[in-house]
Amino acid sequence: MSGFSCCSVLTAILAIALAIFVARKLYPRRAIPTENWEGRYTFTYDHLVRPSSLEEIVSTVKEVNERGGELKVVGAGHSWSDIASPRDVMMTLSSYTGIVKVNRKTKEITAKGGTLVSEINEELEKHGLGLSVIPSISSGTIAGTIATATHSTGINYGNIPSYVVELEIVSGTGIVYRANRHSNSEIFNASLVSLGMLGIITEITIQCESAYNLHEVVTLEKAEDVVDRVFDVIKSADHVKLWFEINSGMVQVYRMNRTQESCRNQVIHWVETIRVWILEISAFFMSRFPRVNTVLSPLMVASGRFLPIRDQINYPPYVFNIPFDLPRHPESEYSVPIEQTKDKLIEFMKIAKHYMTKMAFNLAIEIRFVKADHIWMSSAQGRDSAFFTCLTYNPVDEMFMKFIEEVRQLLDGRPHWGKLMLTDTEKHLKPKYPNWDDFLRVRNQMDPKRIFRNEYLERVFPSIYASTAKEL
Ligand SMILES: Cc1cc2nc3c(=O)[nH]c(=O)nc-3n(C[C@H](O)[C@H](O)[C@H](O)COP(=O)(O)OP(=O)(O)OC[C@H]3O[C@@H](n4cnc5c(N)ncnc54)[C@H](O)[C@@H]3O)c2cc1C
Structure with a gap:
C-alpha cells in the first residue's frame, strides 16, 4: 500500500472514531443492566422494551x-x-x-x-x-x-x-x-x-x-464514647454518618456542614480507590486464611488509630458520594425510631463483635440519620430515624446472611426496599x-x-x- 493510501485509511478510521465519539456525546445511550449491581440477580426476560416516548x-x-x-x-x-x-x-x-x-x-x-x-x-x-x-x-x-x-x-x-x-x-x-x-x-x-x-x-x-458547598471533617473517635453521646453526635453537624470499625473499637465520624466557602483540600478520588482495593485484597486473604488474621488484625487496629483526619470543602456530590469505586458486596439496611438509636447500637455492637471473630475484619457498619416524612411506604414515615447498614467484602456469604438475619430480628425495623431483605414479608x-x-x-x-x-x-x-x- 502506498504512503498516500495508508494515510487515507488512517484518516478515515480517525474520522469514523471521531464521529462515533461526537454522536455518543450528543446522543448518549446507556448500557442496559443485565444483572443487579452486586451481581447476585441476573435479569432474565422474554422481551426487552426501550421506549423513547x-x-x-x-x-x-x-x-x-x-x-x-x-x-x-x-x-x-x-x-x-x-x-x-x-x-x-x-x-x-x-x-x-x-x-x-x-x-x-x-x-x-x-x-x-x-x-x-x-x-x-x-x-x-x-x-x-x-x-x-x-x-x-x-x-x-x-x-x-x-x-x-x-x-x-x-x-x-x-x-x-x-x-x-x-x-x-x-x-x-x-x-x-x-x-x-x-x-x-x-x-x-x-x-x-x-x-x-x-x-x-x-x-x-x-x-x-x-447551591452550597459542604465542609466535611472526618475524625476517628472511640466507639464507646460515640455510643454514649450518640444523641449529641447526631446533632453535631448538618449531616452526620458513623462508620464503625468493630475490631479497633473506633468509629469514623463524618460531619458535614453547609458552607459558602470555596473548595479546598479536596479528597483525591484515585488515592481513595487504591486504599479501598488494598483493604479488599487483605480482606480476601484474611477470610480465606484465618491464620493471617492473627498478624493482620492487630496491624489493622494500629493503622486505624493513625488514620489521617480528613478536612475538606467540596461540591455536595463529591462529599455525599463515596469518593472511590466500591468493590461489589452484599448490603442490608434497617431503620429504627431515632430514640432507640443508643439501645439498639449497644446490642448491635455485641452481635457485630461476635460475628467479627468469625468473619475476619471486613464487616462494615454504617449508621445514618433521616428526618421524618409523610410518605406511606417510606422507611422514615412518621418518625425521625436511624438507619443501620451492614455490609461485607467477605466472600463467606452464608455467614453474612446469618449475621443480617440476627440483626434484622434485633432491630425489628423497617427495611430499605432496595437492599437485601430475604425473609421480610407483609406479615x-x-x-x-x-x-x-x-x-x-x-x-x-x-x-x-x-x-x-x-x-x-x-x-x-x-x-x-x-x-x-x-x-x-
Ligand atoms: C454502591 C451503592 C450505593 C448506594 N447508596 C445508597 C445510599 O446512600 N442510600 C440509599 O438509600 N440507597 C443506596 N443505594 C441503593 C440504591 O441506590 C437504590 O436502591 C435505588 O433504587 C437504585 O436506583 P436504580 O435506578 O438502580 O433502581 P433499580 O434498582 O433498577 O430499581 C429499583 C425499583 O425501582 C423501580 N423503578 C425503576 N424505574 C422506575 C420507573 N421509571 N417507574 C417506576 N418504578 C421504577 C424498579 O422497578 C424497582 O422496583 C446504593 C446502591 C449501591 C449499589
Whole structure:
C-alpha cells in the first residue's frame, strides 16, 4: 500500500472514531443492566422494551395489560434486592432521559424518569442550585431512587422522595396521571415510594435549594464514647454518618456542614480507590486464611488509630458520594425510631463483635440519620430515624446472611426496599406502616391486573401476588 493510501485509511478510521465519539456525546445511550449491581440477580426476560416516548410507554403497558403479562421497569439495577428483577417484559428508560425544565425562581427541577441522579446534579450546578441530599452514589435513576426510598444522612433532612413535589405516572392500565399534594394526592403519596408496584414514573419534579458547598471533617473517635453521646453526635453537624470499625473499637465520624466557602483540600478520588482495593485484597486473604488474621488484625487496629483526619470543602456530590469505586458486596439496611438509636447500637455492637471473630475484619457498619416524612411506604414515615447498614467484602456469604438475619430480628425495623431483605414479608411489615392498607388500595386501583409483579413482590406481598396466576 502506498504512503498516500495508508494515510487515507488512517484518516478515515480517525474520522469514523471521531464521529462515533461526537454522536455518543450528543446522543448518549446507556448500557442496559443485565444483572443487579452486586451481581447476585441476573435479569432474565422474554422481551426487552426501550421506549423513547410517552406514547410508546403507554402502548407497551396496554399491550401487556391486555394479554395478562408482566412488566418490570429496571432503573440502573443498583438495588441489592431482586426488587427490579423482570420475568416477562423488561423495560428500560435509558432512552427516556433528560432534564425537562429548571425553574430558578421556585428552585425546582423536572426530569424524565430514566435520568440519572448524576445528570440532575450536573444540570443544577449550571443553574446555581443543588439537591438537598444526595445518596452515596449518583448513578441510580431518579425514578428507581425514589421507588426504594433512597436516602442520605442528616437529621434535619428527609430522604430523596420527600423532596419530590410532582410526578407523572403511567398506571397498569395505561392511564397517565399527573400527581402532587393537591391533585391526585393519594396517587402522589403512594407513588413517592412505590416499590415499582403502581406504574411507570415518567417525570419527576424535585424541590432543590441554592447551591452550597459542604465542609466535611472526618475524625476517628472511640466507639464507646460515640455510643454514649450518640444523641449529641447526631446533632453535631448538618449531616452526620458513623462508620464503625468493630475490631479497633473506633468509629469514623463524618460531619458535614453547609458552607459558602470555596473548595479546598479536596479528597483525591484515585488515592481513595487504591486504599479501598488494598483493604479488599487483605480482606480476601484474611477470610480465606484465618491464620493471617492473627498478624493482620492487630496491624489493622494500629493503622486505624493513625488514620489521617480528613478536612475538606467540596461540591455536595463529591462529599455525599463515596469518593472511590466500591468493590461489589452484599448490603442490608434497617431503620429504627431515632430514640432507640443508643439501645439498639449497644446490642448491635455485641452481635457485630461476635460475628467479627468469625468473619475476619471486613464487616462494615454504617449508621445514618433521616428526618421524618409523610410518605406511606417510606422507611422514615412518621418518625425521625436511624438507619443501620451492614455490609461485607467477605466472600463467606452464608455467614453474612446469618449475621443480617440476627440483626434484622434485633432491630425489628423497617427495611430499605432496595437492599437485601430475604425473609421480610407483609406479615411482620404491615404493623410497621400505618398506611399500609391505603397504599394497597391505591395499588389495586393503579394496577388491577398486577402487571408489575415479580418474584420479589410475590415473596414480600404473598396475599396480593401469590394468587395472581390463579385469579386472572
Ligand atoms: C454502591 C451503592 C450505593 C448506594 N447508596 C445508597 C445510599 O446512600 N442510600 C440509599 O438509600 N440507597 C443506596 N443505594 C441503593 C440504591 O441506590 C437504590 O436502591 C435505588 O433504587 C437504585 O436506583 P436504580 O435506578 O438502580 O433502581 P433499580 O434498582 O433498577 O430499581 C429499583 C425499583 O425501582 C423501580 N423503578 C425503576 N424505574 C422506575 C420507573 N421509571 N417507574 C417506576 N418504578 C421504577 C424498579 O422497578 C424497582 O422496583 C446504593 C446502591 C449501591 C449499589
